[in-house]
Amino acid sequence: MRFRWPFGLLLACLLPLTAQAQARTPLVVEAALDRQVIAPLLTAFEHAYPDIALYYHDRSTLEVDRRAREVHPAPDVVISSAMPWQLARVNEGLAQPLTSPAARHWPQWAKWRNEVFGFTFEPIVTVYRLDLARYMKPPATHADLQAILTTQQARLNGRVTTYSPSRSGVGYTLFQQDARYSPRFWDLVAAMGAAEVSLEDNTQAMLDGLSDGKYWVSYNLLGSYAMYWAQTHPEVIVQVPQDYALVMMRMAFVHRDAPHPMAAKAFVDFLLGVEGQRILAGSTPLFSVLPEVIGPYTAQRLRDQVGERLYPIPINASLLAFVDPLRREAFMARWRREISILEDGD
């Protein structure tokens, strides 16, 4: 008898834990969204839904897309910044619709079919190193950037960086959208090519290069990451282009074959709900979409600051054109031609 009670106590301590672990619904989120950026929201979600065990996997856009298409069991929620790919998956029927009040009241321009929702509002920015300002007027517009690339080619040679359209879905989407807005975009590509632009896979790599001094100017970065970085790295300056600024939205959908649909819907609802959006606006640089949410990072506040020249990439079927293989091929062919067009001349 003397030896029994500690064992019983141990058992009593363990039982609730295991029972609780068994009762918790797992929820697998595959996301192309840095965990450290979204962490406040994840924490709040876990706090609000203690019976859901959240497994959040932060991956590249291409990997997220592959997992959404191929992996079994399918992830519950898919989040990605590669908007055309997300829309293509929804068009294939990989998403299931949400009927919650939050989903129904979500702005029409930021959702498609009530199946996929753009829940952030991230401006695309140009970032330059403070050093650059000593030698030239920092570029405030796309035209400015092209001008300094042309006029200060010697000084900026090798110090320019942007997304690789072939390796990054986000970068490809941004360039496609740029090309839709102005044919002069190709002049900019040619100018970047002449300055021996370095093509990076993601925003973080570009920011690292800027802080290292490797790059002086960087084009088409995710404003959310850049602004977050600039808070702790005073040597980088974030410029929202003054002529037009693209806005990228992270898109989230509940997978059609989600093993835990209730938990998945709860998660997306939380993303779209006022509480989740308030966390986005207050504790992350992802910018809230909802106009009624107040905080330092809201779409409304951004509009107030940079005016009406924000051009969100539209969430509609036209995005499908970007993932058309022929169109992508044609675009890449043109990209390769334009980026080397001035080199040949030299």
Next chain:
Amino acid sequence: MIAVDGTLKRRLGVWLLATVGVLGAFLLVEAYTSAQRAANRAYDSQLEAAGLTVAEAIQWQDGQPIVEMPAAAFQILATDQQERVFYAILDAAGREVTGNLDGAVTPAWQRAAKAGPVWMTVSYHGTSIRLHGRELTSAGWESLDPVQIWVGHTLSGREALAGDLFERTLTRFLAMVLVAALLMLLAIRTALAPVRRLRQSLRQRDADDVRPLHAQVPGELYDMAETLNALFARQREGRDALLRFTADASHQLRTPLAGLQSTSELALQSEQPDEWRHALETVHASAARTSRLAGQLLSLARLRHASEGTRDTLDLSAVLRDTLMEWAERDAAQHHDLGLAPLPAEPVRIQGESWSLREMIGNLIDNALRYTPPGSEITLELERHPGSVTLSIEDSGPGVSDELLGRLHQPFERGGRQDTQGSGLGLAIVDSIARRHDAALEARNTPGHGLWVGVHFPLSAETN
């Protein structure tokens, strides 16, 4: 007894419902298909526009079609309903140059599209989609191969539009039904108003009011109103006859009673026992007549109002013979030549009441005895005809004037004679009994003889 078998309102309502139901079913089926057709037309033209937009973007390079898919084409395809979109561009060999249909376009569809633009609703991975295919004959520098463009989308927009159109038709139809029902109710009320008026005018009549109805009725009710009027007329006649009968009966009874009174008064004033005796004899005879009169009145009233008695099959010949034998032995018949014509060989079977037939024959004989002078011949005869038999009595008396012939069967009609001891009820009783046997009374003068009275009996089925 009057049993309520539904109401006219309900019957008309049921018919209206049936009419509306049948017509409505046809109408709604038609509305549904036409709504779908309209929705398909509207969205098919969008498919066509998208196909043409894609066609515009096709170019040739190194013998291969290349196309920079126009973003606008996708937006046209998706429509404002945000349909899922599907597309494929096939080269001359049927290979998918680009698209997201995964080779779902079958060779059969390709052949169809070769002949001209096609639209079809197909199932793709469990989802119904509408596909549009068109062939584009190219005019490139290097190639003249045709290219096929296939575009499609899901059906929610069409379903929503068709549902919307159908819903509108349905709403209109229901409103129409409602209006029709209200109008029908109104029509029913209006149509039944004459019936209601008739009912009210009937209800307001006094119990003994038998005047004809004066009402404006529609054609359908004319027959009923006429029938009612005929009924009133019969009632009126019956009542008149009753009043007349009562008046006549009182009158007939009063005369002998007055005679009795005066005879007895005269006798009371006299001191002569002889006169008393004479008066008593007169009183006795008069009382006997009065008693017989009262008996006949009673029998007539009973015959007229008594319900149908039980009828037996009986031989009319036997009844006639027996009754005649009985009468022939009476004192009253001693001054007349009472005879019977040869009876039919076979029994004459009719349905009847024995007692009333005896009464009838007795009355006929009594009548003949009373209204003919002594020594007259009275002959009874039974004559068979196909389907009927006639019992007749003929006398060699003075006969009756022609104008009176038709009234002979009425009570207290004495054939214009005041010189007899008859009550005038005999033929009336005969007539009543004849009616009870569905027989007809006929009276006529026979030239050279006197009166001929016949009763035509229908023969019972057996004898036929």
